[in-house]
Amino acid sequence: MMENIEITFKTLTPLWTGGAERDSNRVRETGLLGSLRWWYEGIVRGMEGYACDPVGDSRCEFDAKAKRPPEEQLCLACWLFGCTGWQRRFRLEVSGLEPQGLFFVASSNVYQAAGNWLWRVFGGEDLGGTRQGRGAAVTFTLSVQALWGEQATLRVIPLGGDGEGVLARVAFLLNTVARWGALGAKPQHGFGQIRITSGLASALVEEGQGLIAADAQSKSGKSPPEFFNLNSFFSHIYQMTKIEHYLDRLREIGTPLKGYRQHFIPCAFDIRYKSRSKDFRTGEGEDFGMRPWFRDKWGTRVAHRLFGRSDARRDEDRSAGRIHVSHLYRKDGSWHLKVWGHVPSNLKDNKGNPISVESVAEQVTAFVQTMFPGSKLIDKFDRKEVLGR
Ligand SMILES: [Zn+2]
Numbered sequence: 001m002m003e004n005i006e007i008t009f010k011t012l013t014p015l016w017t018g019g020a021e022r023d024s025n026r027v028r029e030t031g032l033l034g035s036l037r038w039w040y041e042g043i044v045r046g047m048e049g050y051a052c053d054p055v056g057d058s059r060c061e062f063d064a065k066a067k068r069p070p071e072e073q074l075c076l077a078c079w080l081f082g083c084t085g086w087q088r089r090f091r092l093e094v095s096g097l098e099p100q101g102l103f104f105v106a107s108s109n110v111y112q113a114a115g116n117w118l119w120r121v122f123g124g125e126d127l128g129g130t131r132q133g134r135g136a137a138v139t140f141t142l143s144v145q146a147l148w149g150e151q152a153t154l155r156v157i158p159l160g161g162d163g164e165g166v167l168a169r170v171a172f173l174l175n176t177v178a179r180w181g182a183l184g185a186k187p188q189h190g191f192g193q194i195r196i197t198s199g200l201a202s203a204l205v206e207e208g209q210g211l212i213a214a215d216a217q218s219k220s221g222k223s224p225p226e227f228f229n230l231n232s233f234f235s236h237i238y239q240m241t242k243i244e245h246y247l248d249r250l251r252e253i254g255t256p257l258k259g260y261r262q263h264f265i266p267c268a269f270d271i272r273y274k275s276r277s278k279d280f281r282t283g284e285g286e287d288f289g290m291r292p293w294f295r296d297k298w299g300t301r302v303a304h305r306l307f308g309r310s311d312a313r314r315d316e317d318r319s320a321g322r323i324h325v326s327h328l329y330r331k332d333g334s335w336h337l338k339v340w341g342h343v344p345s346n347l348k349d350n351k352g353n354p355i356s357v358e359s360v361a362e363q364v365t366a367f368v369q370t371m372f373p374g375s376k377l378i379d380k381f382d383r384k385e386v387l388g389r
Contacts (some may be wrong), residue, residue: 002164004157005171007199010337012329013264014146015097015184016191022123025099025145029092031185035192036170037081038228040341041178044076046230047213047386049079050221052232057238062086076215080169089166090159096152099145103254104266107275114269115140115253120190123367125154143255146191155200167212172208175200180235180381182326188308190268190327193338213388225346228322234361235340235381241374243328243335251302265328272307272325272339290325293367299350306341306360323364337372339364340381 001258017031018024024031048173052059052075060078062070062085070079082088097354102122107115112135119140123129125316128143154174158166174196177183223229243265250267260266274289286292295303308321330336341364343357365377383389 004155005167005199005204006153006155007174008078008197009152009154009178009194010150010197011097011332012193013266013327014100014102014148014191014193015114015194016146016186017184019211022127023144024102024147027094027097027147029094031093032092033058033081033088035184035187036177037077037184038171039181040173040231041077042230043173043176043387044210044216045223045227046233046383047216047220047389048220048222048231049212049216050075050229051223053223053227054078054083056243058214059083060086071219075221076212076219080166087159088092090170091157093155094152097147097149098237100148101255102142102144102146103256103260104269105250105253106267106270107249107250108251108276109217109249110270111253112136112138114273115276116267116370118189140253149237151197168204168208169211170208170210171204172206173202175205176386180233180386182338184322186322187270188272188321188328190266190325193264193326193329195331195381209245209386209388213278220334223253225344228342229345230342230381230387231383232357233340233342233383234357234364235338235379236361236364236367236368236377237379238337238339238368238372238375239378240328240335240337241376243372246372263330267337268325268327268349271368272323275371288371290323290364290367293370294363297363298355302347302349302355305344322359337366337368337375 001239016024017028037054044051060074062073064085066073070086071234074083074385078086080089082229094137104118115138119129119131119142120159122142123144132139133337156167158171178194239276247261247265259332273283274287274292276288278285278286278287291303291307306321306323322343323339326338328335328336341360343360349355367376
């Protein structure tokens with residue numbers, strides 16, 4: 001009888017667990033659970049099972065007085081993660097993560113704009129940050145923190161019946177998130193790349209995959225194309241060859257940690273949004289970044305749907321995008337980048353032609369190889385392997 005699982009992991013990029021909180025100076029399990037639930041919904045829908053919209057009107061509620069079992073009343077995600085009237089089937093205990101000062105880097109060409117945005121998103125003066133100087137001489141400090149751990153542990157403790165079934169499902173979920181997505185909140189800011197070093201037995205992961213597939217068959221459901229769904233998803237891992245020329249033109253936002261360049265380069269914003277800018281006075285140069293790349297290829301509406309609105313006033317609106325980019329991180333001695341995203345099945349270009357997940361993924365590679373010449377796509381999400389279909 002299996003009582004719990006204990007996974008050891010290493011952070012490859014800082015982890016953000018603050019939910020409504022604007023700081024991530026300690027582990028907040030709710031922040032981790034929120035992101036895990038989102039991924040679980042994507043898996044369940046990808047296997048054609050039913051997962052409700054937990055913030056929508058048709059979200060599940062469990063009525064203990066009704067004479068129907070929970071499996072009938074609840075969608076597959078609410079069964080595992082809980083909802084009104086129904087307790088989550090497990091709890092998490094995390095240890096070995098320490099707070100570290102938050103900072104970013106941006107290309108010197110866009111430094112002021114990127115610095116102003118990130119500084120505001122991560123608290124600005126409200127949370128104790130400072131901004132000094134003007135124009136190109138501006139400097140920022142941030143006082144919020146993210147989490148880091150070389151040997152962190154995550155324990156999953158089942159609650160209620162069928163402990164092994166619950167652990168197996170969570171094992172598959174954690175394996176999927178670590179390989180193809182990100183753990184925790186704010187993945188659009190490069191957080192949450194982890195490497196699981198022990199404790200996740202492949203037999204248990206496989207068992208979990210089989211159980212979720214069976215769940216999906218017994219409780220199937222269709223969901224709107226906007227809903228996160230691994231059936232219309234890509235995840236690419238790139239290995240970079242030479243990034244020195246890129247590193248040379250970066251400036252730091254906030255106070256960098258000594259030696260950080262041995263581990264990660266916090267540049268997701270630079271890649272995803274913009275690393276070069278058109279001069280708005282002279283009109284010279286061009287915007288260069290993943291978002292402008294997609295805007296030039298397929299128009300503003302597609303860029304909005306995939307990357308969120310660029311004219312947004314709040315980070316949540318701007319980043320309500322579907323394509324996420326990790327920071328650069330070092331693994332096995334070389335630099336890597338992960339890019340992943342959900343492409344709504346009804347995505348169309350300006351002329352009304354459908355845009356497939358495959359063509360979006362192709363453009364991502366074209367962009368990455370333009371920004372980082374010589375980078376290689378070394379691994380990618382395989383729908384059949386993960387979803388079994
Ligand atoms: Zn539900």
